Amino acid sequence: MVTAGLSGGIASGKSTVAQLFGELGAEIIDADEIARNVVEPGCDGLARVAACFGPEVLTAQGWLDRGRLAAIVFSDSARLQQLNALLHPLIAAEIHVRLERLRRSGFDGVVIVDVPLLFECGWQALFDRTIVVYCDPDIQRLRLMQRNGLDRAQADARVAAQMPLQEKKAAADFVIDNQGALQGLRPAVAALYERLVLLN
Secondary structure (H helix, E strand, O other): OEEEEEEEOOOOOHHHHHHHHHHHOOEEEEHHHHHHHOOOOOOHHHHHHHHHHOHHHEOOOOOEOHHHHHHHHOOOHHHHHHHHHHHHHHHHHHHHHHHHHHHHHOOOOEEEEEOOOHHHHOOHHHOOEEEEEEOOHHHHHHHHHHHHOOOHHHHHHHHHOOOOHHHHHHHOOEEEEOOOOHHHHHHHHHHHHHHHHHOO
16 A cells, blocks of 8 residues: 655645546545544534634534634634644544555555645655645635635735645655646646556
């Protein structure tokens, strides 16, 4: 089994790349999905967040109000660090559980672990290889504004909350360039998938 941590920046196309890897036969573990799961009602993560940020980040039904929490943490880096410190250990533990489950099942293919904050968390050593999906920051900002309906200042704040893509690119074992259209992305992912298969 070969494990690869997949990262990038917000709106760099990382989720699309993960989907393409899945279509090629890779197992996908999505850290964002795990992050959503650990803050569902009744889960330890939600209790931690509510205790730290107060009941105002909960809806009347007891769910996490993601918009309200985002408004707090993306305007205050210290609060974002607090949130990450609460949730990252829970996310890392679940990633470990899922990888061990695959190993015990005898899976001998490629596992792509989609982790937006892979390098910020220092989790590179958890995986055999690391991959970064790269695009120019101006393209990243434009995609984010179009996708999330943000203005330029909001988009810049979210981009600034992450390690610059140029730094992630320099730290990665493999880089997938996603400046252009999907037609160019698909063969690049397929070529990298074949390289990962050969590492098994």
